[in-house]
Amino acid sequence: MAKTLKEAPITTASARSKLPAGEYARRLDADAAIWYRRGRRGGVWFARWRNHSAGANYLQAPIGPANDVNDKPTDGLLTFAQAEAQGRQIVTKARQDAKAAAAGPVLTVRLAVETYVAERDARDSRRKGRTVRSDAGQRLRRYVLGQGKRGKQEAVPAAPLANVGLHALKESDLLEWRKALPRELKGSTEQRLINDLKAALNGAYAAHRERLDPTLPAIIKHGLKAEKIDSEDAAPLARDNQILTAGQVGKLLTAARAVDTEGNWDGDLFRLVVVLAATGARFSQITRMKVGDVQRAQARLMVPSSRKGRGGKIASVPVPVGKDVLDALLPATTGRGNDEILLERWRSKQVPGSIGWERAGRGPWQFASELQRPWHEIRDRAGMPAVIPYGLRHSSIVRGIRANLPIRLVAALHDTSVPMIERHYGRWIADGLEDLAAAAVVPLLPKEGDNVVSMRRGQE
Known part of the structure; x- marks a missing residue:
């Protein structure tokens, strides 16, 4: 030409x-x-x-x-x-x-997300020992890939973004997708969804760098970056009614023991709540604890690190606990091997031809939702209808802050980061620092009657 x-x-x-x-x-x-x-x-x-x-x-x-x-x-x-x-x-x-x-079949956002969902589903299935659909997969199918009608849930069409080729992806495509998300979507859910999509796209780029534009990572970064929050609108993660005193935690544990006994839990429910309260760990962490993680001689529990982040963590976090906690766990450790799961519960199955149920063996806790029904009974019995299980974690973190432990230590004990502690628990950090500052205050003004010599102006 x-x-x-x-x-x-x-x-x-x-x-x-x-x-x-x-x-x-x-x-x-x-x-x-x-x-x-x-x-x-x-x-x-x-x-x-x-x-x-x-x-x-x-x-x-x-x-x-x-x-x-x-x-x-x-x-x-x-x-x-x-x-x-x-x-x-x-x-x-x-x-x-x-x-x-x-270069081959066109790489689209749909293909990148489907590959990522398959990897997440396979990973979660390996961890649980059975075929499951990951939370990430459910979010991405609903808001990116689309899904057919399921029971009472209406069919959801795929987002226009799904059919965009990665070679032609623009920042505006990602911003338009974000703008189209439902307004009623919770902020935390939306951020998890965005993080999942970001991981899927970055994974596709890492696997096919030779076929894609080198600017794609920057497009993904800026198109899916976290939105800035106005300081006036920022709210702490933990609300006041979720920060429990030692007395309130004791009331919850007493109620848990009573509900456990009345519900024939054989101590399984009570021990779960005890470990949640004593460690401040997440449900997903303590349900992976082994019998060998109870180290009575050292007066501590070894809590497995969370599976959040990119890895590089230590395998377990040592958390000091009292003798009362160790005694409560004795029935779960006596006569059992170190590699057995520490916290188990009874499984039931329906009797054939009957409306009755019978026990069908024991197994580990699997989902946080298994705690939902008994927790309602526990908090109602304790007279604290608003408290949630995660309040035990909030309370443990704030308890460490109020004890003037170094923030880095509080973060390490709870398997989180210092910035996260500072961002969501800054109010309680400030309260603790105020107490320290108040202790350093000394009298400056002399008492009446003290011999005070005035200085002449020329001597000033």
Whole structure:
């Protein structure tokens, strides 16, 4: 095209008005040009470029009607500058599509997300010892991939983002997807969803770097970055009614023991709540504890690290506990091997041909939802209807802060980060520092009657 294309004066409306009917070109680069076709009722713009995948053939695409009156932007009519800009975008996208197709099946957001969901589902299934659907998979299917009708749940169409090729992904595509998310979606759920999508896209880039633009990671980063929160709107993670005193924790444990006895839990429910209260750990952590993690001689529990983050953590966190906690766990450790799961519960099955249930063996706690029904009984019996199980974790963290433990130690004991502690528990940190500062206050003014010698002005 570079040697044979004959360019024409089409850059201004005045120049185009002098041309007879026909087609005229202006080069964009060596293999592409913007064309102007003049007819009886006006002119139109289109782009044409060489199709390298098919020899010397050319491809073309319409751009829009030309503004042949003047060179000012007008609704619906394009000046040469506008047509040139759109023509370059069309050619660039077409070349990206052709390059992506030549390298194999086009990598789309859908393909990246489906690969990620399959990996997460497989990982969670390995951990639980049975086939499960991961939380990440459920979120991404609902808000990106789409899903069919399930029971009372209506079918959900796929987001437009799902069909966008990774080679053509723009920051605006990600921002439009975020804007379309339901307003009633909780902030924490939305952030988990965004993190899942970010992980899926970054994973696809890592696996196919040679096929994708080097700028893709930056597009993902900026399109899915966390939104800044106004300091006036920022709220602590832990509300006041979730910070429990030692007396309130004791009431919950007393209620847990009573509910355990009345519900024939055989101590399983009570021991679970005791460990939650004593360690401040997450449900998913303590349910992975082994019998050997109870180290009575050292007066501590070894709590497995959470599976959050990218790894590089120590396997377990040592958490000091009192003799009362160790005594409560004795029935779960006596006569059992160190590699057995510490906290178990009875499993039941329905008696064939009956509405009755019978015990069908013991196994580990699996889901936090298993605690939901007995917890309602516990908190109602304790007279604290608003408290949630996670309140035991909040309380443990604040208890460490109020004891003036170093923030780094509080974070380490609870398997979290110092920035997270400072962000969500800053109020209680400030209270603790205020107490320390108050202890450093000394009297400055002399008492009445003390011998105070006034200094002359010249001696000041």
